[in-house]
Amino acid sequence: MNALRIAATLAVALIIDSLIGHYSSQGRIYLDPLTVVVVYVALKRSPTAGMLSGSVAGLMQDAFSAQLLGVSSLGKTIVGYAVGELSIKLDVRSTVFLFPLILVVSLAENGLAILLDRILGIPPIFPARTALFISIGNAGAGTAIIKLVERLRPRRR
Amino acid sequence: MLTARRRELTLLLVLQFAHLVLVSAQVPIRGKTTLLETIVFTVIAPFQRTAMATVRAVTGVYTNYFDLRGARDRSDALEKQLESARLELNRMRGERGELERLRKLLHLADGLPYHSEPALIIGADALNPIKTLFIDKGSRHGVRQNCPVISPEGFLVGRVITPISPSQATVQLITDIDANVGAILAGSRTFGVLNGLGDGKCALRFVPNSVEVAIREEVLTSGLDQIYPRGLIAGHVVSGAQGHSVFKDVIVHPAVAVARLEHVLVLIGDKHGETGSAVAPE
Numbered sequence: 001m002n003a004l005r006i007a008a009t010l011a012v013a014l015i016i017d018s019l020i021g022h023y024s025s026q027g028r029i030y031l032d033p034l035t036v037v038v039v040y041v042a043l044k045r046s047p048t049a050g051m052l053s054g055s056v057a058g059l060m061q062d063a064f065s066a067q068l069l070g071v072s073s074l075g076k077t078i079v080g081y082a083v084g085e086l087s088i089k090l091d092v093r094s095t096v097f098l099f100p101l102i103l104v105v106s107l108a109e110n111g112l113a114i115l116l117d118r119i120l121g122i123p124p125i126f127p128a129r130t131a132l133f134i135s136i137g138n139a140g141a142g143t144a145i146i147k148l149v150e151r152l153r154p155r156r157r
Numbered sequence: 158m159l160t161a162r163r164r165e166l167t168l169l170l171v172l173q174f175a176h177l178v179l180v181s182a183q184v185p186i187r188g189k190t191t192l193l194e195t196i197v198f199t200v201i202a203p204f205q206r207t208a209m210a211t212v213r214a215v216t217g218v219y220t221n222y223f224d225l226r227g228a229r230d231r232s233d234a235l236e237k238q239l240e241s242a243r244l245e246l247n248r249m250r251g252e253r254g255e256l257e258r259l260r261k262l263l264h265l266a267d268g269l270p271y272h273s274e275p276a277l278i279i280g281a282d283a284l285n286p287i288k289t290l291f292i293d294k295g296s297r298h299g300v301r302q303n304c305p306v307i308s309p310e311g312f313l314v315g316r317v318i319t320p321i322s323p324s325q326a327t328v329q330l331i332t333d334i335d336a337n338v339g340a341i342l343a344g345s346r347t348f349g350v351l352n353g354l355g356d357g358k359c360a361l362r363f364v365p366n367s368v369e370v371a372i373r374e375e376v377l378t379s380g381l382d383q384i385y386p387r388g389l390i391a392g393h394v395v396s397g398a399q400g401h402s403v404f405k406d407v408i409v410h411p412a413v414a415v416a417r418l419e420h421v422l423v424l425i426g427d428k429h430g431e432t433g434s435a436v437a438p439e
Contacts, residue, residue, distance in 0.1 A: 018208060047165045055172050064208075070179035077172045081165065120184050 006041055006053055013037045014060050030130070030137035034061050035109060038076050039102055040146050042083035043093065050080025067125050071116055075109030082108075093150070095143055102142040106135035258420050262309040269311075271386065271424040274298050276306075278418055279325065287332040287357050287415060289318070294423060297323040305385045305424045312412035313338070313391040314421055316384055328421070331391060332357055332411055339382030340391055342368070342407070343375035351376060351391055351409060359392060361407040370397030376409050386424065 013033040020029045034057040042050025058073025065072075082105055086092055092101050110131035117124040126134070259275065266273040276292035294300050304317040306328045315330040329336050334355035341348050342361070347368045349361040361376055374394045380387030392409040 015208065015212070019212060048168060051165070051169055051172060055176070058176075068180050068183045070176040070183070074173060074176040074180070077169065077176065081169045085165075116180065120180070122184070 006037075006045075006049070007056075009037050009041075010034065010053060010057050010060065013057070014064065017061060018064055030133040031141050032106070032134055032138055033141075034058070034072075035076060035079060035106055035138050036102070036142040036145055038080045039083050039105065039142055040149070042080045043087045043146070045084070047081045047084025047088070050084035051077050052080070054078070054080030065125070067113075068120070068122070071113050071125075072109075074116065075112045078112065079105045079109050095147065098146060099139050099143045103135055103139035106138040107132070110135055255419070258309055262420050262422055265307075265309055265311055266422055269422075269424070270427055272299070272426045274300060274423045274425055276300075276326075276421050276423055278421060281415075285355075287330055287353075287355070289330060289333065290315075290328050290415070290418075292326050292328055292421060292423065293324065295322045295324045295326045298423075299425045300326045300423050301425075303384050305389070306421050307389060307424065308413045308418060309420055309422065310412075311389065313378055313385065313389045314413050314415070314418070317423065326423075330415060331359055332415070337382065338385055338391060339379040340376050340409075341379040342370065342394070343377050344371055345369065345374075348379055348381065349407070354408075357411070358395070359409040359411060361394075361409050363404050364397070364407050366403060366405050370394055370407050372396070376407075 013036070016033045020031060020033075038050060038054040038057050041053040054076035055073045058071075058076035059069065061067075061072045061076075062069045083092070083101065086101065090097065092098060110126075114124045114126075114128060114131060262275045266275065274294050276294040276298075278290055279293045280291040282289045292300075292306075300317055300321060302317055302319055302321065306314040306316060308314050313331055315328045315333070315336065317326050318329045320327055331338055331351060331353055332355070333353040336351075336353040336359075338351040338359075339348070340351040340361055342364070345368050347364055349364045352360050352362055354360055364370065372394055376391045376393060378385040378387060378389040378391055390412045392411040395408050395410045397405065397407040
């Protein structure tokens with residue numbers, strides 16, 4: 001997965017994220033596709049790639065939303081690093097590990113964003129309940145998407 | 158390995174520090190917009206606008222496609238409805254025309270001193286359409302041999318001949334080569350016998366050479382043949398050349414265009430209960 005592919009995937013995820021934000025005014029869709037991409041990049045490449053992609057993805061997401069620039073990137077950078085580090089030490093690619101891994105890192109990311117908003121004295125972008133649902137959504141959809149991509153990708157000998 | 162890990166940790170710390178500085182720089186002081194916010198908004202706004210315009214365009218195309226599909230289905234349904242309405246309109250126009258013709262026929266029948274039976278033309282002689290035609294009234298309706306037949310306008314058409322069935326009858330047209338009608342020139346009051354020529358025209362025979370015949374002069378029934386009532390318009394003169402003998406033949410164009418006839422009136426008897434000599438003797 002080269003840098004260009006990562007950039008393209010992040011761009012697609014950003015468009016999907018914008019669409020989710022745009023069309024879910026009635027009933028929110030609990031998913032952050034950028035986090036799923038960051039997790040995938042960290043799993044496939046390295047903690048550095050995970051951190052950089054998390055940082056870029058977060059900045060893009062913040063720039064396209066009403067959030068302060070850097071809030072999402074702070075969390076996503078940590079997600080990229082943590083997943084990258086864990087994937088070196090443990091085999092987290094199996095479904096048994098993948099689902100809780102994404103759930104925990106998503107909870108950490110959203111929790112950090114809420115905490116930061118509270119420290120800065122600005123209204124949080126979403127309530128804690130929504131953060132929980134997004135984390136569960138990320139874990140479910142992320143696990144399914146990553147497994148599907150893994151299955152579709154041609155295996156290297 | 159350790160160096161790589163340290164490098165990663167350093168990168169993480171640098172990135173986190175940079176993000177925190179970035180976030181701090183945006184915190185509004187005394188409710189004012191920060192410079193960074195303004196810069197980011199200015200840089201990002203065109204991209205965001207372009208992205209949203211693209212999304213709107215794509216969704217617009219998608220929505221329009223389904224709208225168009227719906228419109229085409231509705232158009233097809235309306236087309237079918239229109240087609241059926243057109244057919245209904247044509248049928249009603251036909252019925253209105255028929256109604257008007259029948260009304261005319263009944264109006265004429267009321268004004269005539271004869272009992273009459275309106276009849277629909279159901280066919281014509283396949284080999285010679287100016288010879289005979291068939292009507293949908295027969296002996297059950299009082300139609301008998303030699304009953305005169307007239308058009309809705311009151312012009313002479315012909316007479317009933319055999320065969321006659323209970324529900325239909327044959328009409329010999331005055332244009333038939335075997336048809337003979339006692340006739341009179343309306344202007345000169347000269348009698349003659351109107352004969353079919355077999356080509357759609359008739360000839361008024363036994364008109365003395367001395368008689369001046371005017372073109373378009375009307376030819377009426379004389380009643381002398383004991384079949385047709387007196388005074389019915391049979392046609393008008395189209396030519397009246399001098400003959401080589403005492404008499405000349407006057408060419409007459411029938412008043413009725415048989416090809417356009419749809420209904421006729423069969424004269425059955427007079428309204429005083431007598432069978433007039435000039436109407437339908439057996």
